[in-house]
Amino acid sequence: MEKETWATKKAGVSEMSPLLGIAEVARLLAVSKITVRRKVSAGELPCIRLTKGGPMRFDLRDVEKFVQQHRA
Numbered sequence: 001m002e003k004e005t006w007a008t009k010k011a012g013v014s015e016m017s018p019l020l021g022i023a024e025v026a027r028l029l030a031v032s033k034i035t036v037r038r039k040v041s042a043g044e045l046p047c048i049r050l051t052k053g054g055p056m057r058f059d060l061r062d063v064e065k066f067v068q069q070h071r072a
Helices: 006-011 022-029 033-041 060-069
Strands: 019-021 056-059
Touching: 019 022, 019 060, 022 033, 022 056, 022 060, 033 056, 056 060
Parallel strands: none
Antiparallel strands: 019 056
């Protein structure tokens, strides 16, 4: 069962997931940062930018979903 806090209730989400940086995602996927950027550009991996042109952040759930979809 997911834990609901005042912040998640106010935001209308059931649980907040950690945001990862591009280097962390590259390390988790065992690829380069360039490859992660290419996957984002191709629309295969969603990312969040908190400001226009700012650093990419990735929801852990999106990264997990990407891994499930691309298992060999």
